[in-house]
Amino acid sequence: MARWQEFEQQAPEIAAGGRALIYQYGIGLGFLATVRKDGGPRIHPFCPIIAVGGLYGLLVPSPKRHDLARDPRAAIHALSPEEVDDEFYLAVRARREPDAAVREAVAEVYRATGGNTNDTELLFEFDIERALLATYKYRGDWPPLYRKWADKGAS
Amino acid sequence: MATWADLRRARPELAAAGERLLSPNGDSIAFLATVRGDGGPRLHPVMPVLAAGRLHVFVVDLSPKYADLKRDGRFALHALPPAHGGEEFYVTGRAEVVEDAARRALVTTASGERLGLHDFEALFALDLRHVLHTVWEHWGTAGAWPDYRKWRER
Numbered sequence: 001m002a003r004w005q006e007f008e009q010q011a012p013e014i015a016a017g018g019r020a021l022i023y024q025y026g027i028g029l030g031f032l033a034t035v036r037k038d039g040g041p042r043i044h045p046f047c048p049i050i051a052v053g054g055l056y057g058l059l060v061p062s063p064k065r066h067d068l069a070r071d072p073r074a075a076i077h078a079l080s081p082e083e084v085d086d087e088f089y090l091a092v093r094a095r096r097e098p099d100a101a102v103r104e105a106v107a108e109v110y111r112a113t114g115g116n117t118n119d120t121e122l123l124f125e126f127d128i129e130r131a132l133l134a135t136y137k138y139r140g141d142w143p144p145l146y147r148k149w150a151d152k153g154a155s
Numbered sequence: 156m157a158t159w160a161d162l163r164r165a166r167p168e169l170a171a172a173g174e175r176l177l178s179p180n181g182d183s184i185a186f187l188a189t190v191r192g193d194g195g196p197r198l199h200p201v202m203p204v205l206a207a208g209r210l211h212v213f214v215v216d217l218s219p220k221y222a223d224l225k226r227d228g229r230f231a232l233h234a235l236p237p238a239h240g241g242e243e244f245y246v247t248g249r250a251e252v253v254e255d256a257a258r259r260a261l262v263t264t265a266s267g268e269r270l271g272l273h274d275f276e277a278l279f280a281l282d283l284r285h286v287l288h289t290v291w292e293h294w295g296t297a298g299a300w301p302d303y304r305k306w307r308e309r
Contacts (some may be wrong), residue, residue, distance in 0.1 A: 041231045
């Protein structure tokens with residue numbers, strides 16, 4: 001498992017493409033899939049935040065936050081651009097980050113992009129197991145150019 | 156599991172919100188979560204198609220999500236956020252392979268002849284367990300608050 005900065009060092013092109021897709025609307029936007037208590041999948045939009053070398057989310061009390069507390073396995077996907085269906089996908093593990101200084105540094109980056117924070121949120125860092133960047137020349141192009149990265153420890 | 160037609164009968168306003176937010180005509184993206192072989196979640200874009208009273212997706216038969224749905228049909232599907240923001244539409248349920256040629260032809264027609272033209276596109280019907288339409292009050296402010304409109308099949 002790798003922090004964002006390690007992933008970025010090992011796969012700079014994929015990380016740059018992924019960062020651009022996450023922040024294409026100014027504020028970071030994506031979908032987060034988690035594992036429900038019954039083992040089925042759950043999916044909801046959230047705001048990924050790249051800050052202080054990591055990939056983070058500030059999560060309000062919610063089913064997805066309960067999921068991550070029970071089972072840290074998650075998947076993240078950036079929103080697709082309007083013009084072309086480029087994809088950025090991460091298989092991750094969530095880890096609660098309780099350090100107040102880290103939380104404030106992440107929140108500051110989030111607020112600078114237009115995000116609002118509140119005291120009910122908990123900070124989670126997402127450690128990366130696998131990444132996939134798919135880029136298309138135009139809408140309808142097939143197959144896309146796939147670029148993949150996996151942490152050496154990932155099975 | 157319930158079909159989309161069941162949802163229309165039970166909660167027409169929720170079905171209408173879903174049709175508006177998903178635009179299930181084979182030309183709009185939504186996000187599909189599936190269960191990996193190791194039990195973790197997988198997440199990828201799809202293009203839903205509403206036809207013959209059921210929601211459908213075509214999935215490439217060499218893709219990991221195809222193997223996921225064949226092994227464990229449980230899925231979660233979320234519409235893209237609308238441009239104006241402030242709304243979400245989400246369903247969970249179970250996917251079922253559709254091999255009937257006549258049904259497949261109906262879905263391809265409903266997609267504007269965009270999808271299902273190749274043998275490698277496997278067709279799944281997405282039947283519903285739980286539907287959630289979220290409308291955010293005071294969207295875009297620190298005081299945003301969700302109004303949840305839910306339905307669950309019995």
